[in-house]
Amino acid sequence: xxxxxxxxxxxxxxxxxxxxxxxxxxxxxxxxxxxxxxxxxxxxxxxxxxxxxxxxxxxxxxxxxxxxxxxxxxxxxxxxxxxxxxxxxxxxxxxxxxxxxxxxxxxxxxxxxxxxxxxxxxxxxxxxxxxxxxxxxxxxxxxxxxxxxxxxxxxxxxxxxxxxxxxxxxxxxxxxxxxxxxxxxxxxxxxxxxxxxxxxxxxxxxxxxxxxxxxxxxxxxxxxxxxxxxxxxxxxxxxxxxxxxxxxxxxxxxxxxxxxxxxxxxxxxxxxxxxxxxxxxxxxxxxxxxxxxxxxxxxxxxxxxxxxxxxxxxxxxxxxxxxxxxxxxxxxxxxxxxxxxxxxxxxxxxxxxxxxxxxxxxxxxxxxxxxxxxxxxxxxxxxxxxxxxxxxxxxxxxxxxxxxxxxxxxxxxxxxxxxxxxxxxxxxxxxxxxxxxxxxxxxxxxxxxxxxxxxxxxxx
Numbered sequence: 143x144x145x146x147x148x149x150x151x152x153x154x155x156x157x158x159x160x161x162x163x164x165x166x167x168x169x170x171x172x173x174x175x176x177x178x179x180x181x182x183x184x185x186x187x188x189x190x191x192x193x194x195x196x197x198x199x200x201x202x203x204x205x206x207x208x209x210x211x212x213x214x215x216x217x218x219x220x221x222x223x224x225x226x227x228x229x230x231x232x233x234x235x236x237x238x239x240x241x242x243x244x245x246x247x248x249x250x251x252x253x254x255x256x257x258x259x260x261x262x263x264x265x266x267x268x269x270x271x272x273x274x275x276x277x278x279x280x281x282x283x284x285x286x287x288x289x290x291x292x293x294x295x296x297x298x299x300x301x302x303x304x305x306x307x308x309x310x311x312x313x314x315x316x317x318x319x320x321x322x323x324x325x326x327x328x329x330x331x332x333x334x335x336x337x338x339x340x341x342x343x344x345x346x347x348x349x350x351x352x353x354x355x356x357x358x359x360x361x362x363x364x365x366x367x368x369x370x371x372x373x374x375x376x377x378x379x380x381x382x383x384x385x386x387x388x389x390x391x392x393x394x395x396x397x398x399x400x401x402x403x404x405x406x407x408x409x410x411x412x413x414x415x416x417x418x419x420x421x422x423x424x425x426x427x428x429x430x431x432x433x434x435x436x437x438x439x440x441x442x443x444x445x446x447x448x449x450x451x452x453x454x455x456x457x458x459x460x461x462x463x464x465x466x467x468x469x470x471x472x473x474x475x476x477x478x479x480x481x482x483x484x485x486x487x488x489x490x491x492x493x494x495x496x497x498x499x500x501x502x503x504x505x506x507x508x509x510x511x512x513x514x515x516x517x518x519x520x521x522x523x524x525x526x527x528x529x530x531x532x533x534x535x536x537x538x539x540x541x542x543x544x545x546x547x548x549x550x551x552x553x554x555x556x557x558x559x560x561x562x563x564x565x566x567x568x569x570x571x572x573x574x575x576x577x578x579x580x581x582x583x584x585x586x587x588x589x590x591x592x593x594x595x596x597x598x599x600x601x602x
């Protein structure tokens with residue numbers, strides 16, 4: 143029996159035994175119906191992007207055909223492209239929305255589809271609920287009322303926008319770029335080069351199997367990038383995930399740079415010439431808050447999921463928004479995470495003063511900070527029960543430290559008297575409970591994670 147189509151934290155994803163052409167066509171029809179019935183659009187253009195997976199172009203073409211049959215024009219690029227490029231095109235051309243076929247960092251036997259509305263930000267639940275309510279068999283208007291499908295290269299206007307937004311003179315900067323065989327290849331590396339950087343390329347060939355490694359820019363998957371930076375005396379290593387909406391950095395001293403440290407250092411750089419709050423998720427470091435306070439700014443905390451970051455960025459005119467998993471955007475851009483934009487910005491930051499120096503200075507000023515996370519297997523139908531049971535059993539003390547407060551924005555974030563914290567929340571993309579911890583030492587983080595597992599595992 144097939145699992146029902148469901149839009150989670152970042153669209154609908156499924157293994158290819160369930161992510162099939164007939165079901166993709168049903169999603170396309172639901173989006174067309176949503177645009178007509180809720181957005182009151184009897185036509186218009188929808189961008190349809192897709193990632194580097196073997197099946198993605200075919201699924202994208204299926205979506206184009208359904209949209210055209212329902213009176214919408216579909217705009218599709220000639221090759222796979224970063225998700226943020228398709229989303230920015232919505233804002234640039236005042237389109238009705240965008241559909242992107244991508245499973246992001248998931249293995250090759252997955253695919254997925256994301257919908258972005260007219261505001262060029264991630265779809266909120268009220269939008270995806272309306273789409274899911276309309277899932278049904280495709281239909282077609284009479285021939286004379288149908289739309290068209292047009293193929294067009296979308297890169298150049300997007301590139302010009304990024305260069306206008308980021309003052310990036312990267313002359314002399316040595317960068318190693320790792321596309322992880324994803325859709326950043328030929329985009330991120332090209333823009334870095336056009337900005338003046340000398341770019342060495344890793345995994346920049348298309349490979350639908352991603353070289354046998356999931357296109358997830360995690361420490362264990364980027365050791366080759368770490369080695370290339372250190373052995374080649376490069377200034378910086380940059381990686382994107384499979385659809386290039388996220389970024390990871392490698393520095394000569396630290397190797398893989400924790401995304402929390404990247405966020406804090408980049409925000410600190412932006413505040414040198416600008417002002418404004420930062421938006422972060424509950425799972426993202428308090429170091430961002432310390433940077434904000436030092437500059438007289440504030441931080442807005444949201445649930446995990448970039449859609450919530452995007453909403454808060456709009457509500458608070460934020461200078462930057464991000465999450466510990468590597469998704470970020472800045473003011474002046476559309477409110478969707480963009481690994482290509484952030485790669486260009488990271489190059490500009492590094493050119494002025496290295497990330498290693500910046501992070502050293504922040505930690506010297508605000509104290510050491512460490513974060514990690516683990517996952518506990520949990521069937522999707524048990525997640526609510528686990529949270530309910532945990533609420534009734536929340537302790538007064540965790541790993542020897544008194545509980546000062548509990549934040550329920552997303553799961554349970556247990557704030558301890560020593561400034562450390564433990565977060566338990568359900569994954570929005572996998573049958574797992576996530577356990578996060580932050581503290582002043584790596585050893586203390588491990589103690590907190592062990593305590594978190596001890597709270598969750600008996601409840602699953």
